[in-house]
Amino acid sequence: MTIDWNAFTPWSALGGGVLIGLAAAVFLLVNGRIAGISGVLGGLLQPRSGDIGWRLAFLIGLLVTPLLFMLVGQPQTVPIASGYGALILAGLLVGLGTRLGSGCTSGHGVCGISRLSPRSLVATALFMLAGFATTLVVRHLLGM
């Protein structure tokens, strides 16, 4: 392993991370909810009355973020190298996996570890390991 010092952005990573934790704190202490994005989104697929508005509001907040950056003169463009086949396969796996495993990077990785949930510690270790292994196979064995 060699560290890519040119790509490494420690301060913006830490600062952005604190904002993510702050958002989870606001959602928890003001709305009483866990900021787990797959859970918030997944709950809309089986909508129950009185349980829709807060989910939509939170997700819309994420969705309009690039618009806000554009308004302050910092439009965001995201280069995505994956082809359509890879994006469809990845999307299906992420959708199925996060619902089956009850959480993703935010719900298990940030909120779950913050409250020292054993389930979330196991989930985070497993999706990280699977992510490391998959990247190894895709990049270095398949050479994609």
Add this chain to the structure above:
Amino acid sequence: MSLFTALLAGVIFGIGLVISGMIFPAKVLGFLDLAGRWDPSLGLVMVGAIAAGSVAFAIARKRPRSALGFEIKLPANRQIDRRLIAGSLLFGVGWGIAGLCPGPALVDLGTGQFKPVVFFVALLLGMGLFEWLNRRWGG
């Protein structure tokens, strides 16, 4: 009011994802690629988020109600079961293929580009597949 604070939480979350660079699949994959040139940034994003989140959850443990008077809902399930394990592994494989997880996928969708739409529709189909399986399994 609660809708506004939910929106605000979403926006702060989104700004954190943009500033940390986590909306960029290349940056996420740079972290997951241990065998290549490794970018540790995602690890520090987790450190920052968990540091701030830990304070919030420590406060939440002492109070049953939120600032707006809602019940603070913490997950009650303690079981490390096959669903948790299989689901997390499947998610990790998908994450490793494209470098996208649900939060960044939503922010990327908001840029108006086409590829995030493809990923997001597939993600919703994957979630729909879970709902279908879940009904078949009677849970």
